[in-house]
Amino acid sequence: MSIRYDVESGVATVTLDRPDALNALVASMKADLLAALTRAAEDDAVRAVLVTGAGKAFSAGQDLREHAGNLAAGKGLAGTVRHHYNPIVRTITEMAKPVIAAVNGVAAGAGASLAFACDLRIASENAKFAMAFAAIGLAPDSGASWTLPRLVGPSVAAELLLLGDPVSAERARELGLVSRVVPADELAKSARELAVRLAEGPTRAYAATKRALAFGAAHTLSQSLDLEADLQDACAATADHQAATAAFVAKERPVFHGR
Numbered sequence: 001m002s003i004r005y006d007v008e009s010g011v012a013t014v015t016l017d018r019p020d021a022l023n024a025l026v027a028s029m030k031a032d033l034l035a036a037l038t039r040a041a042e043d044d045a046v047r048a049v050l051v052t053g054a055g056k057a058f059s060a061g062q063d064l065r066e067h068a069g070n071l072a073a074g075k076g077l078a079g080t081v082r083h084h085y086n087p088i089v090r091t092i093t094e095m096a097k098p099v100i101a102a103v104n105g106v107a108a109g110a111g112a113s114l115a116f117a118c119d120l121r122i123a124s125e126n127a128k129f130a131m132a133f134a135a136i137g138l139a140p141d142s143g144a145s146w147t148l149p150r151l152v153g154p155s156v157a158a159e160l161l162l163l164g165d166p167v168s169a170e171r172a173r174e175l176g177l178v179s180r181v182v183p184a185d186e187l188a189k190s191a192r193e194l195a196v197r198l199a200e201g202p203t204r205a206y207a208a209t210k211r212a213l214a215f216g217a218a219h220t221l222s223q224s225l226d227l228e229a230d231l232q233d234a235c236a237a238t239a240d241h242q243a244a245t246a247a248f249v250a251k252e253r254p255v256f257h258g259r
């Protein structure tokens with residue numbers, strides 16, 4: 001198995017575990033990754049998800065040896081964009097709980113796209129991002145044409161995608177591509193603290209926030225105002241909101257149960 005799945009304290013950690021090939025993604029690994037993400041999405045005991053890589057890389061994207069074999073066999077992309085990458089990205093972006101990428105090293109091609117699809121990115125100082133698609137004559141996939149301009153703006157996104165030059169962790173932070181950069185030996189601890197904090201938060205309000213942000217990216221202010229009103233009605237009816245409001249009035253610390 002090249003995907004590890006662990007749950008602790010409400011956090012599901014999904015680890016890409018093929019370090020000898022920089023966690024490059026082969027078909028079975030993509031199927032296992034989708035299964036792990038789906039399991040995390042469907043498990044009510046999981047309230048935040050952490051995606052990271054084993055070894056020195058986050059992920060070098062599509063395994064190019066497998067890809068070369070498919071091309072040689074006349075299979076083209078072998079359906080992997082539609083059957084693997086797109087469902088993985090939809091599962092991350094549509095799951096009703098926050099997903100964090102702990103980017104421990106290089107994230108290239110679809111590996112970078114995977115990180116961009118997550119709600120938050122925290123990076124090791126050793127991390128770098130490489131939009132490696134054009135260097136092998138491909139266009140962006142796994143959502144990068146949608147996520148990247150929203151993270152860094154259309155001009156920087158075009159430059160990163162057309163030139164493909166690697167972006168250091170520090171530059172990624174300056175560009176808004178990652179929220180935080182931490183020393184390499186602190187990444188696991190910092191990412192876990194962030195994930196546990198989110199797992200202890202108002203899960204249903206986080207789900208509504210994800211939905212509102214995704215909706216707002218493709219709708220007018222007026223349409224977004226309507227959706228916000230609907231989502232706020234739903235949040236106001238949650239046990240977490242009612243208990244947190246009572247806790248505020250009582251000058252107590254709120255405790256959220258994700259309900």
Ligand code: T3D
Nearest residue numbers: 021022024060061062063064065067077080108109110132
């Ligand atoms: O089906 C489809 O293709 C469609 C979907 C496409 C989506 C995509 O992801 S396209 C982009 C694919 N990824 C790349 O083009 C990145 C290729 N890799 C690199 O450019 C570099 O390896 C890195 C910048 C990621 C890291 O460089 P570096 O110097 O730290 O490591 P390295 O020495 O190049 O690689 C270490 C090993 O990992 C090496 O194996 P070896 O020679 O020691 O046995 C290398 O071949 C292997 N490796 C790295 N990337 C891949 C890979 N093996 C297979 N596929 C890879 N993508």
